[in-house]
Amino acid sequence: MSTEAHVVHTAATPANEWDGGAFPFRVGHRKLGMWLFIVSDAMTFSALLVGYSYARAASDQWPTPFPFFPSIIFSTTMTLFLLASSFTMVMAVKASAENRLKAARRWIFATMLGGLTFLVLHLIEWKHLIDEGLRPFRLADEMAEHWPQAPPLFGASFFSITGLHMFHVLTGVLYLGWVALRISKTRHEDVEISGLYWHFVDLVWMFVFPLIYLMSVNYNA
Amino acid sequence: MGRALAVFLWVMTLLSVWMFLSGKWWFPRSISEHGPAYDQQFVLTIIVVGVAFTAAQLALGYAVWRFRDTGGGERAVYSHGNNRMEMLWTAITAFIFITVAILGQRVWAGLHFQPAPADSSRVRVLAQQFQWNFHYPGPDGKFGITRPEKISDESLNYIGLDDADPASKDDAVVGTLVTQVNRPAELILSARDVTHSIWIPPLRFKQDAVPGLEIPVHFTPNRVGRYEIACAELCGQQHYKMKSYMLVLPPDEYAALVALSQAQFQSRVTELYKKYPVSY
Amino acid sequence: MADAEIPQEHHDEAGHAHAAGHHGPPTSFIRKYIFSIDHKVIGIQYLLLALFSVFVGLVMSVLMRLKLTWPEHQWPLLSTIFGDGAPNGVMTPELYLSLVTMHGTIMVFFVLTTAPQGGFGNYFLPIQIGAEDMAFPVLNMLSFWVTFVGLVVLLAAIFAAGSSVVGPTGGWTGYPPLSAIGHLLNVPGQDWGLNLWVTSIAIFCVASLLGALNFITTLLNLRTRGMSLMRMPLTCWSWFTTAILALLSFPVLLAAGILLLLDHNAGTSFFVPGGLSNGTTVIDHQGGSPILWQHLFWFFGHPEVYIAILPGMGATSHILSTFARKPVFGYRAMVFAMFAIGLLGFFVWGHHMFLSGMSPYTGMAFSILTLSIGVPSAIKTFNWLGTLWGGRIRFTTPMLFAVGFVSLFVAGGITGLVLGQTSLDLSMHDTYFVLAHFHLVMGVAAIFGMFAGVYFWFPKMFGRMMSEKWGKVHFWPTMVGVYCIFIPMHAMGVVGMPRRYSQFTETVNGKTTHIYEFLTSTDPLVLFVTVSAIVTAVVQVIFFWNFFYSLFRGPKASDNPWEATTLEWVTATPPPHDNFGGRVPTVYRGAYEYGVPGAPEDYVMQTTPDEEAAPAGALGQGGLHGQGNGHGNGHERHDG
């Protein structure tokens, strides 16, 4: 975006950075903008997770269909990939800060790889659940048998929340790809910003994972 | 211009106050035990906010009159405010508002913080587009089971009463709410399609009937007569005429009525309608 | 990150070049007026969008009044417009409901969330803080065009149901199950009409989010030298607070909207419980809760009403001070009150749900919090009076509307204290009392804030003055008219008249009767309100005419026609592409230095250095205002 209004008033440093002519948080526009976007996006996810918790608390029964093996192991693996990608992203930012652009690019590719693996595993899991008969409007037959009083909201909340998260991961991968390709043309700050987004997506998963998966462990299986 | 504005503000204030004081447009006379307490709280609040409203408008009118620029060229008072005054009116309004807020919970608490008294009459209410169904347990005092899959408008089973359930045999489901005067009535509200809201103005009572929830509420009507029930939550194109009546009956008439079976219940209600014309 | 002045080092020179980012004025028509990234053009676009929307909403409100007053009258014209929505020219109940829904949605979203913030905020926030543009100009353009798409989708909803109705019929609050499964119950307008309605709102949420983060970033990062937070005009504070509210509340509505869309189309049941029936079959949904929607909606909805009014409050403070020729009374208190309103606004949403089946204890907590929100509102009212007190008031048209704002805000706000009590809400909920409350405070106070803004800023925006004479001719009937429309609604509410009723009388076999006898006494009021509404609506023609006429024919405006102090009056009229013609202003004092003793004029611009402003000591008041001596004539460009 070559059109951002740039700070013009860099001439004198005011006594207090809140007095104008300076960045009070010592953060440029884009980074501040990203932080704000993250705040608002966090509100969206909070609303969904609160909605999910509300529905769950209000139901007589709620399916806990995920056996430790394979579901939880599988989703933990997914989680690990995502976590690892956060780590590689840290490395990317570090490399970029030290102006080692090649390394930064490689670390970003690694991050994308982590994200993509997460996506693929996630889709496999989705397919698995869909094959079992889980739908946004219907429980899988097996679940319906086990939890006859349970409303069909399990599928609805599972697909909508993880779906929205997946969408974030996907956009994140694309975004990182764009940053990686343009790394010699962008500023370090832009790499940092993409990192912020990526960590946020990761952080959201750290709420989704316990709330959707770990709270639905089937101990009897 | 300033003077005209001031005069307008004052006249408008007077007329608004007159509208409330005239009594031309007021609540219908109360028919419930909590009604007088409600009216009292309403009057108190109206006085508080009325005084604040009047004071604020009068002051605004005064200011625009008194401080209009008359062209003499002199300057306004140069002042950035006054912290002591600021504290003072913050404290005063905070005090008034919190007091009003707390007083404003009394009627509410009386109605909603305790369950219905044991001797209440009980009616289940199932609202639908666009009618009210009141379900009476009959002499056995037990409500028959209802099942959504039994609902059939065609066979007039609006609430899905299960006739296989013995408790349902003596139940009556009619479109009229019947209560006994001076006896607490408990309503268990629900809806079978969308959200409705039962609204009986002279009773000073309103409560949403929400699908999927059973909301128990109670009140004590204390004047015999027939009163209109309106629906206060948008429920579709005929929301405006989802109308019914509440009959508040003397004990003997009440007892005789609720002992009747469905068909007789209905026709007796029609008779009672004649006996008790709507009146406010 | 020790060095924070300039955002970090660049990876290379190419990066540097693009980051410097002064954008020169575009030349092609499209880049200049349509897909412009100039905040001023975007502001005007928002304003025009709001003007168009308000016109539609206004016409709808008149149609509603016609239906309420003469429910069975035939207006053949209507059958031409609405087809089956008005067979033989008689409006159907469903047409009425879709008018209500559209009127509410358009007014709340596309008028009051666009013009005050997206319009005036966009145009004047950067100028008032001395910036060249918003922080993210492209994002800014996107916000507008996304909003525009939202409006188009909403208007499409009108035609979605073919010829039978005007659109969705579920009210602007869209409560499920009516909105989620209305189509399964054959409620007209709830099929595609609803889809488009929710989609439009979701789109609008996205646009508002983008806008909000842009506003916040701009305000924090782009203030010019000397523009400390406590020197900002109160308008900037109000846009800032509003943006924060929008940033935190719209995402929740977005989430709710997505879930509703899923319920409506994908068969999920977030908001639909089990065991519902359409009278023959059981509806295939299960497990959800209608109350959940209400929580999510009002968690957004209450902050939203403050989003609607805060910019109006800011503009009012600004204009009152300007024309009373007196500093704002209690500037700091005004700022804190604004933030208090914003903050408390997030904890009172339950007051819309006292009777929804929510726990009565929760209701009580919400009730007490609700009344506390009156305290900062009262502070604001007192300070407005304090600002006028001792002033030398000039009654220009913007000033008249600003005074009208105060009057209307008190009139409307005060009934919030009635509605806010759980006990009293038992009777008042969903009656015309609520309509009276929110129309006074939102439907007209906030609108008056906009009127004041238009009359005040028009010269700066378009370089021409609006006619003062016609402005006053517009003001008087509007002021009288809106009180005549909305004060009687209180009385209707006390009598018990429920809202969203398409009619109150019915003609059967040639005999007209009241559907509800308890409403008989309201007949004269209904008629009075309708007549007032029609007159008031017609009077708005004067405004529109004045607006568009002055656009081309108004007398040329000087740079500072109102003798005001803030930065927008420092620059040329209309401002150049980069706002200040390359000369970035430096700010020396607070925004409202009027009536300064000893100063050559009775006002001192924010940009006037101390030495030029006034004799020593005259301006000293805390750290806010600079001191100095000497004389001068405001800013150098002011007299040029």
Ligand code: HEA
């Ligand atoms: C701009 C919009 C706006 C604003 C600012 C407000 C402000 C307030 N609102 Fe309002 N409200 C709406 C828009 C707004 N509202 C809308 C749109 C609805 C209906 C939605 C729907 O259902 O469709 C609604 C509905 C609504 C309800 C629900 C009613 C119901 O459905 O049953 C309640 C209940 O508590 C309420 C309360 C309040 C309160 C306490 C304030 C307070 O903030 C007001 C504070 C102001 C003052 C108090 C006046 C100034 C003070 C003084 C002059 C001081 C002196 C006073 C004294 C000493 C008493 N509002």
Ligand code: HEA
């Ligand atoms: C901003 C909000 C706004 C505004 C301005 C209005 C304006 C009006 N409203 Fe509206 N109304 C709502 C918000 C608003 N309303 C909402 C939210 C609902 C609830 C919907 C629901 O229940 O779902 C509602 C519902 C509603 C109903 C109730 C329907 C019902 O429940 O049965 C009625 C009935 O008479 C009504 C009437 C009017 C009238 C006569 C006017 C006007 O004609 C009054 C006169 C107005 C003006 C004089 C202002 C003109 C403004 C301009 C020309 C602006 C200029 C533009 C710029 C400066 C940029 N409105």
Ligand code: CUA
């Ligand atoms: Cu039932 Cu409205």
Ligand SMILES: [Cu+2]
């Ligand atoms: Cu509210």
